[in-house]
Amino acid sequence: MTDDEFTVYQGLAQDTEDHRWAFGTGFTDPLEGIDTSVADGVDPAALATYCLMLGDDALIYSHRLQQWMTRMPELEEETALANIALDLLGQARMLLARAGRAEGAGRQEDQLAFFRDENEFRNVRLAETIDADFAELTGRLLIFSAWRLALFSQLTGSADPVLAAIAAKGVKELTYHREYAAEWVIRLGDGTALSHAKMQAALEAIWPLADELFRTDAVIRTLPAVAADPATLRGEVDEVLRTVLAAAGLDRPDRAPMAAVAGQTGRDGVHTEAFGYLLAELQSVARAHPDATW
Amino acid sequence: MAENQVRSGWPLYEVFLRGKRGLNHVHVGSLHAADPEMALHHARDLYTRRNEGVSIWVVAATDITASSPDEKDPFFAPSGDKVYRHPTFYEIPDDVPHM
Numbered sequence: 001m002t003d004d005e006f007t008v009y010q011g012l013a014q015d016t017e018d019h020r021w022a023f024g025t026g027f028t029d030p031l032e033g034i035d036t037s038v039a040d041g042v043d044p045a046a047l048a049t050y051c052l053m054l055g056d057d058a059l060i061y062s063h064r065l066q067q068w069m070t071r072m073p074e075l076e077e078e079t080a081l082a083n084i085a086l087d088l089l090g091q092a093r094m095l096l097a098r099a100g101r102a103e104g105a106g107r108q109e110d111q112l113a114f115f116r117d118e119n120e121f122r123n124v125r126l127a128e129t130i131d132a133d134f135a136e137l138t139g140r141l142l143i144f145s146a147w148r149l150a151l152f153s154q155l156t157g158s159a160d161p162v163l164a165a166i167a168a169k170g171v172k173e174l175t176y177h178r179e180y181a182a183e184w185v186i187r188l189g190d191g192t193a194l195s196h197a198k199m200q201a202a203l204e205a206i207w208p209l210a211d212e213l214f215r216t217d218a219v220i221r222t223l224p225a226v227a228a229d230p231a232t233l234r235g236e237v238d239e240v241l242r243t244v245l246a247a248a249g250l251d252r253p254d255r256a257p258m259a260a261v262a263g264q265t266g267r268d269g270v271h272t273e274a275f276g277y278l279l280a281e282l283q284s285v286a287r288a289h290p291d292a293t294w
Numbered sequence: 295m296a297e298n299q300v301r302s303g304w305p306l307y308e309v310f311l312r313g314k315r316g317l318n319h320v321h322v323g324s325l326h327a328a329d330p331e332m333a334l335h336h337a338r339d340l341y342t343r344r345n346e347g348v349s350i351w352v353v354a355a356t357d358i359t360a361s362s363p364d365e366k367d368p369f370f371a372p373s374g375d376k377v378y379r380h381p382t383f384y385e386i387p388d389d390v391p392h393m
Contacts, residue, residue: 074304074326075326076325076326076327076336076339076340077336079336079339079340079343080335080336080339083339083343180335183331183332183335187328
């Protein structure tokens with residue numbers, strides 16, 4: 001075995017000073033060595049909230065994807081989905097770390113992920129909803145990654161250099177996620193009568209949740225140069241979905257958006273019933289054994 | 295039903311990876327996929343997770359014609375005593391890589 005081959009084994013054998021249970025190999029602060037000061041004219045609190053929104057989307061959706069592990073139809077697909085979930089978890093770590101630094105209250109990624117309550121999470125409801133079947137998985141992943149790719153592409157020009165760098169890294173990952181999902185949606189839509197019917201039903205079920213992705217809110221409006229206005233992403237995402245649905249022979253659903261609760265949605269901390277169960281699973285070990293090591 | 299279809303309805307593909315520019319593609323393993331395009335995606339997800347590759351080939355396992363173990367002697371033994379076929383009488387400079 002040469003030096004440049006299979007360095008993962010060296011990585012596994014490496015001892016690091018961080019022995020917290022939640023950490024695997026060689027984990028460090030995801031923003032280590034990066035200047036995280038907030039630029040003049042940018043409201044740090046709003047920046048922190050915005051990073052929480054984007055970080056929570058990734059954290060919560062990654063967890064939903066992880067729940068597919070051992071349930072995928074083929075071993076190869078399971079690895080593919082694990083890779084995607086891991087990419088999103090990486091994005092979540094950086095964004096939550098960025099939020100913690102911008103906030104300036106000393107909270108790190110772990111505190112933000114494991115010790116916030118349900119109404120403090122800012123993710124869109126599309127990310128938290130359970131997939132009823134494999135078709136919903138691929139449909140939701142297509143909508144989520146097409147939207148997030150459009151969002152991150154804009155954010156590469158953000159006035160916050162840390163956010164711009166996180167986005168630049170994410171763009172490559174999300175391009176692959178979108179391609180993976182699009183291939184499956186086309187394969188199922190253009191497959192047998194049964195797979196076509198299931199794919200169409202999946203899109204009908206997910207569609208009401210898509211509208212929330214394009215809502216602008218007060219926090220985003222206070223960060224004009226830093227944040228991407230979600231309303232401006234609709235054209236690009238629609239075009240991607242139109243292309244994929246056409247190739248798949250699927251109809252674009254005509255469904256009303258899921259209602260907001262007193263004008264509030266996931267971005268405001270108002271979530272669906274399923275979210276509480278997800279969060280309980282995600283946070284249970286960290287809350288039972290705070291700061292445990294192994 | 296062919297042997298490689300017992301576990302899965304998908305046929306078997308063999309995967310070849312090139313670790314870096316200038317090296318050959320090397321066989322790294324096999325996987326199941328519905329078609330070559332999906333096989334390429336699976337190969338990316340299964341075999342390049344640790345930054346191992348810059349190029350991937352996938353080949354349907356049924357398209358590979360292989361030598362048989364029974365024919366090992368007639369195939370390979372005759373070259374065993376012909377040392378002059380090996381370029382062992384040259385010195386390789388230290389700065390020539392991958393030899």
